[in-house]
Amino acid sequence: MDLQAKLADTEHRLAEMSDAYLRAKAEVENIRRRAEEDVAKARKFAVEGFADAMLPVMDSMEAAIGRPDATVEQVLEGVHATRRQLAAALERNKVLEINPTAGTKFDPHQHQAISVVPADQEANTVVTVLQKGYSIYDRVLRPALVTVAAPK
Structure with missing residues (x-):
């Protein structure tokens, strides 16, 4: 070639x-x-x-x-x-309530503590829920507003 x-x-x-x-x-x-x-x-x-x-x-x-x-x-x-x-x-649509009960361990990823109050329960547990929170697919849209038991 x-x-x-x-x-x-x-x-x-x-x-x-x-x-x-x-x-x-x-x-x-x-x-x-x-x-x-x-x-x-x-x-x-x-x-x-x-x-x-x-x-x-x-x-x-x-x-x-x-x-x-x-x-x-x-x-x-x-x-x-x-x-x-x-x-x-x-x-x-996978929007679920975050509504902890009294005595539930406080979780800062799902709960927002409004105040710490003296209570007859374990420290750092939810005393009352002031407002429910909501999540979507395990992502918090709005945390639950709670009061938390104070350390004794």
Whole structure:
């Protein structure tokens, strides 16, 4: 094979490799663009499931407002039913209560101590819960507000 033929063969292989490189580069760019679009859609519609779970709660509240002649007992019954709907919607979306009982060991990752009070129980345990906390997928959204037993 003479030098001219080798040069032509090398130029042909270079053109093929250059074409393959450009195709691979374009494919990577398309994948990146599609991934960016998917992430944008995921961010945009991330709360869609949660919003869908909240609609029955909204319907119940609007139904209650639409009944100005309701008795106190009916209103209270409706509030309890609406609260159950809300709790179920939160639970379906993995929003769970943090509601420690008295005597539970104080956990600074889930509880926020408002005060330390003298109590007839072990030190650094929850005495009272002032406000429930909530977590989502093991991540604390809001810690439970508690009072804690003082060391003796």
